[in-house]
Amino acid sequence: MAxxxxxxxxxxxxxxxxxxxxxxxxxxxxxxEALCHEAGARHGLxxxxxxxxxxxxxxxxxxxxxAKNMAGLVINPAAYTHTSVAILDAVLATGLPTVEVHIxxxxxxxxxxxxxxxxxxxxAVICGxxxxxxxxxxxxxxxxxxxxxx
Ligand code: DQA
Numbered sequence: 001m002a003x004x005x006x007x008x009x010x011x012x013x014x015x016x017x018x019x020x021x022x023x024x025x026x027x028x029x030x031x032x033e034a035l036c037h038e039a040g041a042r043h044g045l046x047x048x049x050x051x052x053x054x055x056x057x058x059x060x061x062x063x064x065x066x067a068k069n070m071a072g073l074v075i076n077p078a079a080y081t082h083t084s085v086a087i088l089d090a091v092l093a094t095g096l097p098t099v100e101v102h103i104x105x106x107x108x109x110x111x112x113x114x115x116x117x118x119x120x121x122x123x124a125v126i127c128g129x130x131x132x133x134x135x136x137x138x139x140x141x142x143x144x145x146x147x148x149x150x
Contacts, residue, residue, distance in 0.1 A: 003045055004048055005045050005046070005138065006048050006050070006070050006072075007047055008050055008051075008074070009052075009076050010053075011053040012053065014053070016029045016032065016103075023103075027130075032131050035131060036134050043139070045141075055086060058080065058087055058090075059087060059090045062087065072097040072098065072141045075099070075100060075101065076100070076101045077100070084118075091121045098118075098121060098122050099123060100116065101137045103131055104127065105128030123141075124144075
């Protein structure tokens with residue numbers, strides 16, 4: 001059984017910690033990565049953690065997850081959430097269980113953030129828990145993977 005989960009992060013998330021800290025907090029992307037490895041390890045899952053500011057690179061990585069038959073995907077597409085049919089199509093093509101994560105509560109912000117192209121393809125969506133949403137996503141994905149084995 002596949003035991004690696006890709007955790008993919010979209011544009012500007014490399015700036016976590018300094019970017020609008022009142023919205024996204026003071027933790028850095030390195031902190032998020034460490035939290036994901038800890039959460040994965042508790043479930044016997046390895047984490048491949050990546051960030052890109054480029055839509056096509058994210059699409060390539062999603063396709064790679066499919067080609068390498070990964071266990072699942074956790075993705076925060078950041079601004080591409082609200083614009084990218086390409087990321088939606090890539091996730092649909094993987095057939096992999098996918099959890100969409102947002103650090104902020106996108107529904108409590110500007111109206112344009114309320115629509116996600118990706119959500120219809122996601123098994124679950126988590127938003128508003130800060131960076132802890134990544135841990136919740138990995139815990140939830142692990143539970144899904146366990147129940148799909150039974
Ligand atoms: C975000 C929310 C998006 O609306 C925004 O464009 C981001 C980050 C979040 O994690 O809260 O860059 O995905």
